[in-house]
Amino acid sequence: NAGVMQNPRHLVRRRGQEARLRCSPMKGHSHVYWYRQLPEEGLKFMVYLQKENIIDESGMPKERFSAEFPKEGPSILRIQQVVRGDSAAYFCASSSRGDSYEQYFGPGTRLTVT
């Protein structure tokens, strides 16, 4: 049973480009969470999605960031016009249900903006 998959594992973008990060949840999981880990810091919640719905985006920056979890395919975190401050590790987690159910984390995508 494959775990949470994220790709790419490493992504390098120049300032102003777009970054697309993908997350495939564990089989049978329909809840996805995105977290960001800045260098030497803990993880910060960004957004919580169910299939075709954004449930909680209270941690998402107001501009340039968006997320989706379509009916078919992986969840996508999209960062437009990246800046150096976007350099971080982005982790996806999934659960079979929301609230009190355990979240399983993927290996992360390390984004470097040059």
Added chain:
Amino acid sequence: GNSVTQMEGPVTLSEEAFLTINCTYTATGYPSLFWYVQYPGEGLQLLLKATKADDKGSNKGFEATYRKETTSFHLEKGSVQVSDSAVYFCALRGSNTGTASKLTFGTGTRLQVTL
């Protein structure tokens, strides 16, 4: 809002030494508490959890007890190994509507175990 404070690292110990990593939290209601471990270049793995006061979570020789009176969830291990070298994160999940889905993390404590 919810918050987690854990001791700063790095913590450097000799193999077989006793480990304590302190974690305290601020939250309303009755949060669930977690310890995650992150090995170099990898994602987070759940190490242990406790969902109510006085619960003790344990796994792989690690233990932590949910202390509501001191709002703490300190991680302990009686005898660390070199393979325990990693970053340890304390986290909570709130019990109120709107906080029950997301995890709030501490800043992490790096543990280095030497021979």
